[in-house]
Amino acid sequence: MADNISSRPLGALDDIMPDIDLPFILTFPCRSPSKTTELLSSSFGTLLSTNSWLCGTIRNNIATSENRAGTRFLSSPLTANGNNLRGDNVTAAPDSTHPHLSIQDLSQHALYADKDYEALVSEHMPSRYLNAKLLVPSRETGVAGMSSVLRARVSFIRHGAFLCLCTSHAVMDATGLGKIAEAWAMLARGDIVENLHHWPISEQELGLNVGGKGTKADVYGKLKGRKKLWHMLGLDYRQKELTSAMLARDIPRRETATRIFGLSAEQLLLLKESCGVDPANSNLGEEQYREFGEEAVERDVNSSSKESMRSGGSWVSTNDALSALLWRCVVRARLRTASDLAKSSTMMYAMNIRGLLPYDLSESDAKMRRERIANVVVYSINETPAKHLVTIQSLGDTAKDIRAAVSSHKQPDTLRDVLRLAASIPDVSHLGLVYPTWLAEDVVISSLFGLQLYRTHWGRAFGGSRTAPDYVRFPEGVFEGITFIMPQRENGDVEVVVTMIKEDMEVLLQDVEWGEHMKVLP
Numbered sequence: 320m321a322d323n324i325s326s327r328p329l330g331a332l333d334d335i336m337p338d339i340d341l342p343f344i345l346t347f348p349c350r351s352p353s354k355t356t357e358l359l360s361s362s363f364g365t366l367l368s369t370n371s372w373l374c375g376t377i378r379n380n381i382a383t384s385e386n387r388a389g390t391r392f393l394s395s396p397l398t399a400n401g402n403n404l405r406g407d408n409v410t411a412a413p414d415s416t417h418p419h420l421s422i423q424d425l426s427q428h429a430l431y432a433d434k435d436y437e438a439l440v441s442e443h444m445p446s447r448y449l450n451a452k453l454l455v456p457s458r459e460t461g462v463a464g465m466s467s468v469l470r471a472r473v474s475f476i477r478h479g480a481f482l483c484l485c486t487s488h489a490v491m492d493a494t495g496l497g498k499i500a501e502a503w504a505m506l507a508r509g510d511i512v513e514n515l516h517h518w519p520i521s522e523q524e525l526g527l528n529v530g531g532k533g534t535k536a537d538v539y540g541k542l543k544g545r546k547k548l549w550h551m552l553g554l555d556y557r558q559k560e561l562t563s564a565m566l567a568r569d570i571p572r573r574e575t576a577t578r579i580f581g582l583s584a585e586q587l588l589l590l591k592e593s594c595g596v597d598p599a600n601s602n603l604g605e606e607q608y609r610e611f612g613e614e615a616v617e618r619d620v621n622s623s624s625k626e627s628m629r630s631g632g633s634w635v636s637t638n639d640a641l642s643a644l645l646w647r648c649v650v651r652a653r654l655r656t657a658s659d660l661a662k663s664s665t666m667m668y669a670m671n672i673r674g675l676l677p678y679d680l681s682e683s684d685a686k687m688r689r690e691r692i693a694n695v696v697v698y699s700i701n702e703t704p705a706k707h708l709v710t711i712q713s714l715g716d717t718a719k720d721i722r723a724a725v726s727s728h729k730q731p732d733t734l735r736d737v738l739r740l741a742a743s744i745p746d747v748s749h750l751g752l753v754y755p756t757w758l759a760e761d762v763v764i765s766s767l768f769g770l771q772l773y774r775t776h777w778g779r780a781f782g783g784s785r786t787a788p789d790y791v792r793f794p795e796g797v798f799e800g801i802t803f804i805m806p807q808r809e810n811g812d813v814e815v816v817v818t819m820i821k822e823d824m825e826v827l828l829q830d831v832e833w834g835e836h837m838k839v840l841p
Contacts, residue, residue, distance in 0.1 A: 326378065327392040328386050330519020330652050331742035332694040333489055335552060335750055336759070338377050338391065338466055341496055342455045342485040342797060345772065345788035346444060347781040349480040355411055356422050357481075358780050359473055362506035362669065363420045366499075370515045371396045373469045373499070374419065376460060382803025391489055393468070393517065398775035420471045421456055443840040444790040446577060454483050469499070471625075478817050480781060483794070488694070490517065494671055495692035497770040497806075508778035519693035520676070525739050539743035548737045551697045551728060553763075555751035567755035575758065576824040577799060577816065580837040584811025587637055590836050594640045595715035633719040638766050638804065638811075639725075642668055643718035644836060645802055645815065646701075651709040652819065652827035654760055660706040662760045667698040667753075668721060669765040677730050682825020699728040705760055714832075749760055757800030758820055766804040767791075773808045814840070 328334070349355050353418065367374050375395030383390070425431055430448060439448055456470035468490055474481040484503075486496050498515065505512045527535050542548060549556035582590070635643075646666045654660050673689045701724045727733070744750075754761045776786040791806050793816070803816040815837070819827060827833055 321599055323396055324394050325396075326381055326392040329377075329391045329393055329489060330521055330693055331525065331738055332552075332696070333519045334387075334390060335493075335554065335741055335744070336489045336746050338379070338487050338489040340455060340458065340485050340797070341488040341491070341493065341771070342451070342483055342794055342796055343493075343496060343500065344454060344792050345451055345482045345484075346436075346439075346789075346790040346792070347480050347482065347777070348440075348783055348785055349781045350478060351782045352424070352475045352480070354779075355475075355480060355781050356473065358507055360420060360422075362780070363471060363503060364501050365506050366512075367419060369503075369512075372483075372517050373515070375468045376465045377468060377489055379464045387744070389750075393490065394465075395468075412558055419467065419469060420473070423472065423474050424493070425453070425474050425648055426477045431476045435477035437477075437478070440789055443579070443581070444792060445841050446579065446792065446795040449481070449792055449794050451796055454481050455485050455797075456483065458485060458487065471503075475706040482788075488773060490694075491692050492671075492694045492696045493765075493767055494673070494695070494770065495770055497767075498690065498692055501771060501775050504775045504777045504780075507780040508776065509536045515692055517693060518688065518691040520695065520742075522742050523675075525735070525742050527739065527742055535743040536745070538739050539745060542736055542740040542743070545736070545740075547700065548740045550667070550700050550753055551737045552741055553698055553753055555753050562751050570756050570759075573758070573820045573822075575799060575818055576821045577795075577818040578824060578828075579814055579816050579840045581812060581814050581840050582641075582836060582838070583659070586836055586838075587640075587811065589811065590644060590723070591635065591637065591640045593714055594635055594643065594718040596635055596640070598659065635715075635722045638668075638768055639718045639721045640714075641768075641804055641813075641815065642666070642721050642764050642766070643714050644720075645764055645804075645817070647708055647714060647717055648827060648830050648833040649762055649802065649817065649819065650705055650760060652823045652830060654705050654709070655826065660709070660762070662700055662705050664705040664708055664760045664762070665700060665702045665760070665762050666721070667700060668725065669696050669763075670699050670725060670729060671696055672729065672734060675731075675734060697728070699725045699735070730791075758818070758823075763801045764804065765798075765801050766806050767806050768813060770806040772806045 324814040370392065372395040375393055378392045378394050379389070381392050430450065430453065434448065439445070441587070442507045454472065454474050456472040458470050460467060466487060469484070469486050471485070474483070482498055484496060486666055499534075502512045502515055506841070522535070527538065546556040555562055646664075650664050654662065654664075657771070673691060673695045676688060676695075701721055712720075754763070757763055770791075772791045773787075777788075778786055781785070787809065793803070799818045802818070805814040805816060807813045817824075817827070828839060
């Protein structure tokens with residue numbers, strides 16, 4: 320290994336994630352590709368030169384006796400004093416043999432031959448025009464067992480541009496990638512940007528560095544039998560004789576359909592009111608959520624409302640109400656026979672726990688950890704009989720159950736145990752997902768509602784008067800099966816992305832309750 324490169328293990332929640340692409344596409348009107356190219360290239364170069372770890376690689380080809388099997392490493396340039404802790408930065412140019420930013424002109428490409436940017440906007444930017452192979456940059460390095468931390472690509476079509484940032488889900492979650500996009504935009508505007516830190520959840524934070532391997536083995540021995548903790552990590556807890564991968568083999572492949580639905584700010588308000596939320600309190604905690612994440616809401620709302628929530632009060636967040644509607648209607652469309660409705664349905668609700676890590680911190684340290692770039696997400700779990708969910712329980716009660724589960728799953732002792740389990744698993748090379756399929760009675764909901772991407776302005780980067788993106792999307796086919804609540808727009812509107820078996824999607828489109836709240840987009 321080169322002397323000017325340091326390698327360190329990824330964190331507890333990073334290590335259990337696969338090294339798969341996590342890409343965002345932001346779309347903008349653009350009339351001057353040459354000026355846009357110049358400004359974005361300059362600002363992106365500054366982003367990388369001041370945050371050298373973004374030029375790094377994820378490696379699984381480092382032999383070591385000190386780390387568990389399957390450990391991945393982040394390799395990046397050393398600082399001047401020979402250290403590179405927490406992704407600390409040093410000025411360093413990106414490797415010219417593997418450019419981190421690529422520019423392409425697709426104005427004559429067959430996919431866009433009959434569509435300019437304005438036409439795609441008029442159709443709400445259909446996913447079929449956001450082809451992953453075309454728009455997502457490759458993170459491959461040409462070296463086996465090594466991939467780039469970050470790549471970017473700007474693709475120009477007639478009168479518009481697609482900006483794609485792509486990282487590895489083994490390095491960060493969507494919140495982290497959103498922070499990188501915000502930093503790039505600030506540099507494009509000419510603003511000063513603080514350094515970005517890759518600060519994963521470490522063994523030291525979890526108290527697992529004392530006593531060496533024995534301590535981790537003891538912790539794993541105590542926690543490995545708790546299925547709830549595995550479920551909160553999204554990992555398979557079954558015995559080797561009947562893993563989720565084995566169950567998946569018996570599920571026939573079916574044609575799927577992905578659709579995007581929209582809700583206006585007014586519809587969101589009506590949805591919360593239909594869940595029994597007092598209109599006077601409908602926005603309570605939402606600003607705190609946008610800044611710190613859904614799981615910081617209860618800490619930051621006023622004390623009387625907090626007490627009401629703890630005692631089973633009526634307050635629910637926008638995410639709770641949306642998730643209740645999604646879970647209820649999606650399961651109703653998927654399970655239509657008596658035998659199906661006799662099943663139990665679970666919902667995994669992704670929780671950003673940046674503001675909740677149960678440690679004594681200084682104020683500055685706490686702020687940095689709330690903004691840390693890494694994987695800092697675990698799941699809250701709800702479970703109920705499918706028939707009860709779709710025909711008996713009210714939407715409001717479902718939303719309150721979701722809020723109660725979030726409150727339960729984010730208790731300090733529970734969070735500490737789930738993180739200590741993640742850090743102490745002795746072999747992370749062959750982990751399985753908890754669900755054999757995301758297209759049946761179990762639903763996974765990931766909310767990007769609080770990401771600031773629609774509120775992030777790029778200055779003169781794309782020319783014209785509009786400086787925030789028109790659309791924030793995943794490329795077509797990416798994370799198919801997970802139900803996404805997309806970032807909220809500045810005007811309060813929001814989109815959701817749903818993937819279902821084609822026949823189930825047709826049923827969902829005819830669902831009366833769904834249609835009362837959701838508008839299907841092309």
